[in-house]
Amino acid sequence: MTRETRDRVWDAVPLRSTEQAGEGHPLDLDHLDAATEAQVLARLLSRDFDAWSEAASRVGHCARPIRLHGSSQTVDGATGEVLSSFSSADSPLGVLHVRCGNRRAVDCPSCSRLYAADTFHLIRAGVVGGKGVPEQVGENPMVFATLTAPSFGLVHGTRGGRTCRPFTPKGQDQTCEHGRSTVCHTRHADGDQLLGQPLCQDCYDYESHLVWQWWAPELWRRFTIDLRRALAKTLGVPETRLPDLVTAQYAKVAEYQQRGIVHFHALIRLDGPKSADGFALAPAGITASLLARLVEQAAAGVVFDAPPLNEADVVRRLRFGTQLDSRPVAAARRTDDPDRALTPEQVAGYLAKYATKSATDSTDTASPHARRLRATIAQVTDPIHADARRDGIPLREHPYGLLFKWRHMLGFRGHFSTKSRRYSITLGQLRRRRVRYERALAAANREGRTLDVRDLDDLLLDDTEETTLVVGQWTYAGSGWDTDGDAELARAAAARAREYAQERAANRHQNG
Structure with missing residues (x-):
């Protein structure tokens, strides 16, 4: 052909x-x-x-869909009547295909796009309301914060179009103890393979990089605690009384940088005492600008003393990087002025995009730097595993016993997308509503009628109001296409x- x-x-x-x-x-x-x-x-x-x-x-x-064999029945929860039944034999190819659900675009662009859309609506609902969240939340103080990792050595990067590292007069280039230059005069373009690579691999502190990456979720947890303490101090109340006046709600995602380490991006909203509909009204006395300063103050003060990797190692005091950013989010539409406050749609779009990225999207996992990171993980964990086998000790009992399990994520073990309990709706709720819609659409197609989406009020019902049950028996047949x-x-x-x-x-x- x-x-x-x-x-x-x-x-x-x-x-x-x-x-x-x-x-x-x-x-x-x-x-x-x-x-x-x-x-x-x-x-x-x-x-x-x-x-x-x-x-x-x-x-x-x-x-890469999941293939299933089996059948299910939809049953009226009140009467026990079987309303409908479905078998994988009724599927076009005789087997039921379901989405893989992978959030990473590099693995499945379709499911990643759906995950990003769900994340966008989840975050946006917590900023302007909708999806069962009252519009009043848009009046509460909100900031968009970025918490970075510290430096563990000089790396190639972009500096706003300037040279990679600060310019020095000719003949005065400095070198490290390994004889390599600590200055780079190149203006790296996007896509340059040197971006994110250390100027000297032997100077780069790979062990501290991995220790920070492993404990990054703990740093975030301590940041949320310190933020609550800063709010209580600002309001002049004991920390135990703070929930009666104000609570901090957030949606957070982790994004890999080119050097193979994560940054946290978060939308943080302040709520007051709970209202009748379950969401909180805006607290008095705290503005978005004040919240932004408190976020930066809390992030700058977070410390965690990480356990040593082995008996010969040292305790490392971990912090966030000095490049902290915290900007108010305003309901007003943004203009082309970069100094204006971010809009809800911008923030939701940023976080949804970050949530679908993985280590392979921002980091060249085949680069010498990434290979060195994985090799360092092996050097750290091999003795730990050998000792555990010899002594019969579960790996979970060692602070770094499971580090090797996360080598493909370069040592990061946290969730890429998280939110506080009362920030907005959940991904599970959004997915269940989509399932309800798909069932309603399938029933309309079978009956030859048109489905008016505007009449689907039941999509917004709580799970406790479900009147039907789906009972099925399914077996795994495989993954992927033929x-x-x-x-x-x-x-x-x-x-x-x-x-x-x-x-x-x-x-x-x-x-x-």
Whole structure:
């Protein structure tokens, strides 16, 4: 088959999704090797392509869906009546496909996009209301804070378009004890492989880097405690009485930097005493500007004495980096002035984007620096594991016993996206509402009627108000599509959906 014939075949393929339609969005499959391309063409020309396309669209063209065998029944919780039943045999390919749910875009662009959308709505609801959260929360003081990691050695980076490291007169370049320059006069462009790499690997403190990364979640926990203490001191009340006046709610994500270490980005909101609807009214006497100063004060004061890696090691006093940033979030629409306060949509977009990134998105995991980090993890944990086997001690009892388990995350063991209990709704609630919608849509399709989304008030009901139960028996059949070609076809369809949705959003913005 010639390339021209191949292009005509897959550019004309009607992939089943409301987001897949539209001219000018052909599938991007030019990067495939010959074997995978042959698999794609075989799928496109197969008799069961329509069934495959339907199965793929049901999971949003997930790159690695979970395959299940079994059946389920929807039962009325009050009467016990079986309202409907479903079997995997009824699925287009005879097996039920469900989304993998991976939040990382590098692994599954489709599920990552859905995760980012859910995170966006979760965060936005805590800023301006909606999804069951009252709009009054938008009147509360809010700041967008970035808590960074300290320096563990000089690395190549960008300095606002200037040279990598401060300029020194010719002939006065300094060198470290290993004979390497501590000054770099290069203006690194985005994508430069040197970005994030140490100027001297032998000077870089890899062990302290890993210790800080391992205990970063503990630093965040202590920051929230210190912030509450600072609020109590500001209000002149004992810390035990603070919840009666004000509480700090937050949504936080972790983002990898090019040097392989995380920063924390958080939206922090102050609430007052609980209101009748379960959310808190704005407290008096504390502005967003004052909250921003308290956040910086608390972050700067956080310390944690980390346990030594081994008997010959030292105790390290860990802190956040000196590059702290805390800016008020305002409800007013932002202009092009960078000094203006951030808007809720900006903050929600930032955090949603950060939440889907992994170590591989910002850090070159094949670089000498990343290899050195993983090698240091092995050097630290190998003796710990050997001692544990010899003495019969569980690895969990050693402060760093499980560090090797997180080597693929370069030592970071925390959650990438977290929130306080009363910040807003949960991801679980958003997902259950989507399931309710999909059930209602499927029932409407079976009955041949149109579903009016505006009438779906039951999507907002609490879980305690559910009137039906879904009882099922399912067994795991495997993960992923049958071939690499199927997986690439799903990825390409998901990319086309994303491009088409972005184009529609841009058109709405331009016309609105």
